[in-house]
Amino acid sequence: MSARRDLRQQQELIGAIQPALHVSQNWNYAVDGALYKAYMHPPHDVGGQFDAPGVYEEKEEEQWELNTYVTCEVLGWRGVWNSEERRRRADNDLGYSLYLGIPYYGRWILAAARMLVDKNHISLAELIEKVAEVKSRHAKK
Amino acid sequence: MSHTHNPGDGGAGERHAAPMVEEITDFEVLEIAVRELAIEHGLFTAEDHRRFTEWAESVGPAAGSRLVAKAWIDPAFKARVMEDAVKACKEIGIDWAEPTGFGTPSDYMNLRVLEDTPTLHHVIVCTLCSCYPRPLLGMSPEWYRTTNYRRRLVRWPREVLAEFGLVLPPEVEIRVEDSNQKCRFMVLPVRPEGTENWTEKRLAEIVTRDCMIGVALPRPGRTADVHPVQKAGRPVQR
Numbered sequence: 377m378s379a380r381r382d383l384r385q386q387q388e389l390i391g392a393i394q395p396a397l398h399v400s401q402n403w404n405y406a407v408d409g410a411l412y413k414a415y416m417h418p419p420h421d422v423g424g425q426f427d428a429p430g431v432y433e434e435k436e437e438e439q440w441e442l443n444t445y446v447t448c449e450v451l452g453w454r455g456v457w458n459s460e461e462r463r464r465r466a467d468n469d470l471g472y473s474l475y476l477g478i479p480y481y482g483r484w485i486l487a488a489a490r491m492l493v494d495k496n497h498i499s500l501a502e503l504i505e506k507v508a509e510v511k512s513r514h515a516k517k
Numbered sequence: 518m519s520h521t522h523n524p525g526d527g528g529a530g531e532r533h534a535a536p537m538v539e540e541i542t543d544f545e546v547l548e549i550a551v552r553e554l555a556i557e558h559g560l561f562t563a564e565d566h567r568r569f570t571e572w573a574e575s576v577g578p579a580a581g582s583r584l585v586a587k588a589w590i591d592p593a594f595k596a597r598v599m600e601d602a603v604k605a606c607k608e609i610g611i612d613w614a615e616p617t618g619f620g621t622p623s624d625y626m627n628l629r630v631l632e633d634t635p636t637l638h639h640v641i642v643c644t645l646c647s648c649y650p651r652p653l654l655g656m657s658p659e660w661y662r663t664t665n666y667r668r669r670l671v672r673w674p675r676e677v678l679a680e681f682g683l684v685l686p687p688e689v690e691i692r693v694e695d696s697n698q699k700c701r702f703m704v705l706p707v708r709p710e711g712t713e714n715w716t717e718k719r720l721a722e723i724v725t726r727d728c729m730i731g732v733a734l735p736r737p738g739r740t741a742d743v744h745p746v747q748k749a750g751r752p753v754q755r
């Protein structure tokens with residue numbers, strides 16, 4: 377069935393489009409129709425995509441996961457961002473590597489950190505310093 | 518210490534449990550850093566965070582179970598649920614405006630209850646992320662958030678439901694509702710046979726979370742949803 381073969385080819389292309397980091401990219405006009413379509417594929421809008429049957433699991437929540445949920449919500453409560461920004465972009469539209477590579481709430485906390493920097497609530501230097509300070513505070517003595 | 522990493526693995530059942538770690542993880546560090554910076558910069562207060570956490574820990578599927586049981590017993594209440602579910606929730610003690618006065622920032626105050634009939638079955642999903650009626654059902658289960666469930670339910674609902682152990686006869690139509698940011702759904706299943714003269718409390722016991730998502734049907738004797746559980750490295754302290 378050609379529809380199935382076309383889909384398979386499209387999926388293989390999507391899986392293979394990690395650009396070569398050592399190649400100059402800005403003049404890559406050799407992006408043909410199929411490649412363009414693969415680049416435009418939204419990783420997170422998954423309804424209808426193929427997958428094999430799996431096991432439906434529960435997961436005990438990590439403390440940092442609950443804290444992350446609450447931090448993101450409270451930032452919304454106090455008007456620092458809204459759920460459109462979060463749902464449509466910040467938490468989900470991250471490209472395949474981040475979307476499938478890091479945990480659900482990892483995407484959330486990363487989105488919050490990026491947003492605080494993007495909106496100039498904190499500077500990147502401040503974030504980096506804070507992360508280093510938190511790490512050293514919790515390092516095993 | 519071994520660290521398990523499995524890039525690109527978003528499928529259900531193939532994930533790895535959080536590794537048992539003594540050191541703090543990068544996500545834990547980032548969570549603390551963001552929270553502390555936000556408080557230090559006056560974006561929110563520690564008290565805001567505490568209050569929201571208290572709310573988050575207070576919600577769970579028991580509220581939805583009460584709503585369904587009451588709707589089964591009281592046709593006038595059911596009519597009010599179908600008319601304006603958010604308003605009807607107040608009658609069972611659930612105020613969608615909590616905890617901020619305008620609801621949670623991600624759960625808009627818009628709930629629609631999907632009424633099953635003997636020939637129509639509803640099931641919910643969020644194909645874009647994991648939208649879920651938190652004020653009524655609590656936090657979504659892990660499997661609801663997986664790409665696997667979200668990918669397949671909209672295209673192969675009958676097969677996916679069968680994997681949950683719910684085999685529906687072909688004459689039962691299945692309707693999948695894709696939840697979104699502005700509208701949340703919950704399933705009102707058919708009251709099963711063998712529950713005549715049951716009290717509301719007893720009825721509520723068989724209305725489990727999975728029945729209100731639509732991946733299970735209530736029946737006498739079935740009072741829990743059984744799934745494998747992945748343990749947390751540092752679980753929520755209650």
Ligand SMILES: [Fe+2]
Nearest residue numbers: 643646647648
């Ligand atoms: Fe969602």
